[in-house]
Amino acid sequence: MPAADGAVERFRAARRDPELVVLEGFHALKHALRFGAEILEAAGPEPETLQALARRLAPDMAERIEECVRPVDPERFRRLAPVPPATGVIALARRPALRPEALLYSDDTEPVVALERPAHLGNVGAAVRVAAAAGAAGVLSTGPHDPWQPEAVRGSAGLHFALPVVRADEIPASDRPLVAIDPEGEPLRPGALPPRALLVFGSERGGIDEATLARADLRVGIPMRAGVSSLNLATAVAVVLYSRLLDRS
Numbered sequence: 001m002p003a004a005d006g007a008v009e010r011f012r013a014a015r016r017d018p019e020l021v022v023l024e025g026f027h028a029l030k031h032a033l034r035f036g037a038e039i040l041e042a043a044g045p046e047p048e049t050l051q052a053l054a055r056r057l058a059p060d061m062a063e064r065i066e067e068c069v070r071p072v073d074p075e076r077f078r079r080l081a082p083v084p085p086a087t088g089v090i091a092l093a094r095r096p097a098l099r100p101e102a103l104l105y106s107d108d109t110e111p112v113v114a115l116e117r118p119a120h121l122g123n124v125g126a127a128v129r130v131a132a133a134a135g136a137a138g139v140l141s142t143g144p145h146d147p148w149q150p151e152a153v154r155g156s157a158g159l160h161f162a163l164p165v166v167r168a169d170e171i172p173a174s175d176r177p178l179v180a181i182d183p184e185g186e187p188l189r190p191g192a193l194p195p196r197a198l199l200v201f202g203s204e205r206g207g208i209d210e211a212t213l214a215r216a217d218l219r220v221g222i223p224m225r226a227g228v229s230s231l232n233l234a235t236a237v238a239v240v241l242y243s244r245l246l247d248r249s
């Protein structure tokens, strides 16, 4: 479909459409393609510059990017997103249909990362990115934010397509051991995390809800120097997931 034909309206409407994903920038498009996203349309004002970038940074995806990105005039491109991506490309993809139960009850023995009411979509994206890198089974988030909002997908650099990312109203009950990752918990030690854990991380300001803490099978803290109150949410996710990988090496 030509990018000039109603593209501004389509890209704007897609930001609120639960069946679509807006991919802002080259890295988001690259990862989405690499992990099997169905791209519905993509537009960029300078196809040759974009191709040079793709050949340099992602030669495995350069041909696919060339095939799917349509040229659009710079003035129209600037209107496709509130902040036009600096890497000169924006795309729409179909959102995978996923349910929390399918993630929680999957056979995958890797941990599921649960973010309880995260406030910042950038943190959600950074958590998805590290969960994808560390081989987590998936990411679940509660609270008002849709974890597939463009800002979160930008934060994950499109790695939402590399693992299941779902929203739930509450931290669901499941047969996975519920591990609260909380500064007040027992210090994180090698072997501390059980297989198939549901690792719950709290919100940036308030931490984990009391009711969720009461349900936890285990409460684990990341040791910190005296005087430091807490780590950034996505940093805490990274430490816990990678400590587990290092346990195995």
Ligand SMILES: C[S@@+](CC[C@H](N)C(=O)[O-])C[C@H]1O[C@@H](n2cnc3c(N)ncnc32)[C@H](O)[C@@H]1O
Residues within 6 Å of the ligand: 181, 182, 183, 184, 200, 201, 202, 203, 204, 205, 206, 207, 208, 220, 221, 222, 223, 224, 229, 230, 231, 232, 233, 236
């Ligand atoms: C910015 S912190 C929230 C700080 C909040 N004031 C509290 O007391 O929990 C966001 C989340 O990151 C995780 N986190 C941050 N630092 C941590 C640490 N040292 N140990 C365990 N979890 C930590 C926890 O899941 C926490 O709920």
